[in-house]
Amino acid sequence: MTSESTQVSRENDFIPADEDGQFLTFILGNEEYGVDILRVQEIKGWDKATPIPNTPDYIKGVINLRGTVVPIIDLRSCFNIGPTEYGKTTVIVVVKVLGAKGERTMGFVVDGVSDVYTVEKSKLKPAPDFGGNVSSDFIRGLVTVDEKMVILLDVDQLVNRGIEQAIEAGSVH
Amino acid sequence: MIDLSEFHDVFFEECFEGLDIMESGLLNLDGNGADSEQINDIFRAAHSIKGAAATFGFDAMSGFSHIMETLLDEMRDGRRAVERRGLDLLLESVDCLREMVNSTKAGDTTPPPVVADLTGRIQQMLAAGPGAVAAAPAKSATAEPEQDGAPAEEVVAAESAEKSADSVAGSRNLWRIMFVPFEGLLKTGNEPARIFRELAQLGILEVKADTSCIPALDVIDPEVCYLSWNLTLGGDMTRGQIEDVFDWVTGQCELSIDLISGELPTQKAAASLSVVESVEPPVAATDQPAPAAAAVAAPASVKEESTVSEQTESSKNQTNAEPAAEAADGRAAASTAAAKDNGSIRVGIDKVDALINMVGELVITQSMLSQIGEDLSRVDSIGLERLRDGLIQLERNTRELQETVLQIRMLPISFAFNRFPRLVRDLSNKLGKRIELKLTGEQTEVDKTVLEKLGDPLVHLVRNSMDHGLESPEVRRASGKSEVGVLELSARHEGGDIVIEVIDDGAGLNRERILQKAVSKGLVSANDDLSDERIYNLIFQPGFSTAEVVSDVSGRGVGMDVVRRNIRDLGGNVTITSEAGQGSRVTIRLPLTLAILDGQLVRVGEQVYIILLVSIVESIQITAANMGQIAGRSELYRLREQYIPVVRLSELFGVPHAVTDLQAGLLVVVESEGRRVGLFVDDLMGQQQVVIKSLETNFRHVGGISGATILGDGTVALILDVAGILNECARAQESKDREFPRLAVA
Amino acid sequence: MTVNGTRLELGVNAGIEHCRTMLEECRDHAGTGADVEINAADVARADTATLQMLIALRRDLRTNGGTLKWLAVSCEMHDVAERMGLIEALGMPAVATPAVTNSPAEN
Structure with a gap:
């Protein structure tokens, strides 16, 4: 039924981009991405989601998270990174998203979770808009960790602008 | 300093409740004549608001309620007739006060301009004289009050005899009140002295304090309340009035109010008692004119004087004390039985919702276990048999718990219906139509959320009926109907649903006009064979309005489709039937529970x-x-x-x-x-x-x-x-x- | 409130806002068993917090062989005490005595 999940404790919300912060990084395909640790509510093993009709493919559906219905987004599919295969390391990163209507809980399916890094604001570089998989609107910046490039995502922008708009555009109702 | 702002929310809520009481009370008086208990309730509501507003420093509100209170005081004492002009003015004032509460709640304490206007008009009315005072009864015409004082008091005395003869049972009420504050009561800005002062205004109060819990000086925390009291209160007050006085400290004390009997405390000499009076049958009273006079001289407020003088007057003037006393006891007993038991507490709606969520989770768990039980049942075993029995029991318990919990959120639909007497009254005046409102099934219970969301749709439907359905008196007369149109709001349970209807005996819907409009809007084609039913329900389509002149009362037909949407959002539906010339009936059907x-x-x-x-x-x-x-x-x-x-x-x-x-x-x-x-x-x-x-x-x-x-x-x-x-x-x-x-x- | 020998002078406002200060001063007399005189002629505001504290003071003094004497008590304070049924517990005179007298009402 429900897989193991680790809860990450969280005190406040959002760190402004110009301060030092901690990020949880995860893998999608060959790339490493990160999200603000303060937004991460927990990490859950991948479980089948109930599909929602008439939604884009990358919306896998909804799952039951201790009584709350939470939508699951497959980021790999969302960023068009290539075919999604769910393996042993596949997990769901459950995040809090802030939007116009308040706070929402959502889950991102990722290939695997890496680590938590502290990022000094001075080290954060802006993302050039070279038309990569992810629109630069959703990127807070790039940072190099252990010689790897990590793309730090802006969860709110990603959900509220990117995904919502795509649903809006493709929606029949 | 104590910060009172966290108590503002409760204060505002209670203001609204008080204003509702005032409004419905005033509406009831209108046309039903003077009812002293009713007027007193209205007075007390204004009084509460005044006092509470003063506590919080909302002076404009307090001042305005005070002047309303003054007018009401004259009415309840019989010094002023209860007539339409006064009631209208008070109703307007209630509206104004409500506006003040709303804007204060929103952070703006400047009084709206209408306050000055209404204050002026009330003062004018007060200065102009009492109008036709209710007839003083012959019985007490010869009664001469002993005290000196303004003519007003004589009238009071004359009046009071009649009142007390009528309410002799009331004047024999004796209440025992046990008041045990919790430790934190003082810290929330409440002060027992104030409470007792108010109680003393209701009647004769005797106070016994229990100081046994006060600790030693070296450990005492002065902000903690260590005192508790046993009080006796005699007079013609109701339990509700006493409870009102303790309103602010509900939940911060133990409070018990018991009706003892029809006897009042005998005179005591001890100085530790606040006000003492003996109102035994005339013998005792006439034997002690001195304390009566002294008691009259002592209290500062006119109110207390009049209360005391009532007592003395009633005892002096009773020519038939004995049978009255018996009747009093009988009626006191009856009033105990009839006394509304107000055993209720305030619970935040979030707590109720949390409880309902938990019950919901319980239902899921229980059904999961039942499923496992089903699967296992294929294996024979005594243990499993017992497991199954246990699960069946669990299901029963869960269902019961669930039903009970959902009941908590249920409120009588009268809460939604209550705004209509006023609305219908005002609107029928405005439209120049004579409309009688009938309410049935007001006790039908509905989920709180449903209740809240039902308000606006109902208002629209009622306005619609009044504006478009019900005809003017002339038209009605011409068609052989009574000049007074009837508008009925009814509610009942049916199956697993609640059915609410808005019924009028007006002109009904115009089938042809509706069909025409629908065709012209392309909603149906001219060739369609549609039942009358279908046609009438077309009015719920967006943008539909057959009114030739869009009145500002119900606006364009935009309302009807919004009504239907709102009802749908609640999981219900709305339909309309009609008979030309006879009237229309709008039926709203909603599920009983939403969750x-x-x-x-x-x-x-x-x-x-x-x-x-x-x-x-x-x-x-x-x-x-x-x-x-x-x-x-x-x-x-x-x-x-x-x-x-x-x-x-x-x-x-x-x-x-x-x-x-x-x-x-x-x-x-x-x-x-x-x-x-x-x-x-x-x-x-x-x-x-x-x-x-x-x-x-x-x-x-x-x-x-x-x-x-x-x-x-x-x-x-x-x-x-x-x-x-x-x-x-x-x-x-x-x-x-x-x-x-x-x-x-x- | 000031301490003047064994006299307690209550100020105009003897309500809950000032109770802690008053408590300190009352405690100065705790356990002494002294005969304390209390002058409450100026009090315009008094409430439960103050009164229960004074009851505690009186008890403490009497336990240790002393007394609490009311030199004067304002009408307002007397009124509050009377309304709350605390006259006896405080040892207050039966009627308010707004002027300080040389022969205080004994209790």
Whole structure:
């Protein structure tokens, strides 16, 4: 039924981009991405989601998270990174998203979770808009960790602008 | 310093309640004549607001309530007649005060301009004289009050004899009040001295303090309350009045109020008592004119004087004390029985919701266990037998708990109906029509959320009836009807639903005009054979209004479609029937509970969906002979006399691996607002109680889906929105119909 | 409130806002068993907090062989005490004595 999940404790919300912060990084395909640790509510093993009709493919559906219905987004599919295969390391990163209507809980399916890094604001570089998989609107910046490039995502922008708009555009109702 | 701002919310709530009491009281007085108990209730409400506002430093509010209170005081004492002008002025003042509360709540304490105007008018009325005072009874005409004082007091005395003769039972009420503050009472800005001062204004108060809990000086915390009291209060007050005085400290003390009997405390000499009076049969009173006079001289306020003088007057003037005393005891006993038991507490709605959520989770767990029990039952074993019995018991307990908890959120629909007497009164005046409002089934209970959301739709329907339905007195007379139109609001439980109706005996709907309008808007075609029913319900379509002149009362027909949408959002439906010349009836049907309903599980492909049982008419196997198609497009099924559209859920929802052969699956016939459709599914699975979870909280609204629920195995199942699916269907159908001829559709 | 020998002078406002200060001063007399005179002629505001504290003071003094004497008590304070049924517990005179007298009402 429900897989193991680790809860990450969280005190406040959002760190402004110009301060030092901690990020949880995860893998999608060959790339490493990160999200603000303060937004991460927990990490859950991948479980089948109930599909929602008439939604884009990358919306896998909804799952039951201790009584709350939470939508699951497959980021790999969302960023068009290539075919999604769910393996042993596949997990769901459950995040809090802030939007116009308040706070929402959502889950991102990722290939695997890496680590938590502290990022000094001075080290954060802006993302050039070279038309990569992810629109630069959703990127807070790039940072190099252990010689790897990590793309730090802006969860709110990603959900509220990117995904919502795509649903809006493709929606029949 | 103590910060009182956290208590503002409770204060505002109680202000609104008090204002409602005042308003309904004033409306009741209008036309029903003076009722001293009623006036007193209104007075007390104003008094409470005044006092509380003063505590919080809302001086404008306090000042305005004070002047209202003054006018009401004259009325309740009989110094001023209760007539329309005064009532109208007070009603206007209630509105003004409500406005003040609202703006104070929003942070703006500047009094609205109308305050000055109303204050002036009230002062004018006060200065102009009492108007026709209620007749002083012959009985006490010879009574000469002993005290000196303004003429007003003589009138008071004369009046009081009549009142006390009527309310001699009331004047014999003796209450014992046990007041044990909790430790923190003082810290919240409450002060027992103030409370006792107010109590003393109600009648004769005797105070006994218990100081035994005061600790030693070296450990005492002065902000903690260590005192408790035993009080006796005698006079013609009601339990409600006493409770009002303790309003601010509910939840911060132990309070018990008991009606003892019809005796009042005998005179004591001890100085530790506040005000003492003996009102035994005339013998005792006339023997002690001195203390009576002294008691009269001592208190500062006119109110206390009049209370005391009432007592002395009543005892002096009783020529028939004995039978009166007996009657008093009898009536005191009756009033105990009749006394409203106000054993209630305030609970934050979030606590109730949390409780309901927990019960919902419990329901899920219980159904999960039941499922396991079912599976295991195939293995024979005594232990399992007992497990099963235990589970059956659990189901019963859970169901009971659930019903009880849901009951907590239920409130009588009178809360929604209460605004209408005023509304109808004002609006009928404005329209120049004579309209009588009838309310039935006000005690019918409804979920709190439903109640709140029902308000606006009802207002619109009522205004509609009054504006467009009910005719002017002349027109009514001409058609042989009584000049007074009747508007009825009724509520009742029916099956698992609550049915609310707005009925008027007006002109009814104009079938031809509606049809014309609908045709001109392209909603129906001129050739359609539509039942009257269908035609009348067209008025719920958006943009529909047949009013030639859009009155500002009910506006354009925009209202009706919003009404229907609001009702639909509550999971209900609204329909209208009418008879030309006789009137109209709007029927709103709502489910009793919103949170937990019964659902039917259906399988489509590998997915499980839920259809709420209330929507299901029947489930059948399809016989090929009854299938029809229109021009190769929409599929129809003939069900007895009707043709209903068939919706393949697998197609609607894009579900792979579903059954496509119509004869291999099942058709679930569902209904919403009189329309039916058949949902084609692979199979029926069990039924279970469904705890509705919102899809929109974390995601968004999805067409055709009304929510989600958690199944016994922990996975999420989507709940179908029958009305939504029907709309989809209807839209698709109607656009196809324009191109092709069609069969009679239900 | 000031301490003047064994006299307690209550100020105009003897309500809960000032109770902690008053408590300190009362405690100065705790356990002494002294005969304390209390002058409450100026008090315009008094409430439960103050009164219960004074009851505690009186008890403490008497336990240790002393007394609490009311030199004067304002009408307002007397009124509050009377309304709350605390006259006896405080040892207050039966009627308010707004002027300080040389022969205080004994209790």
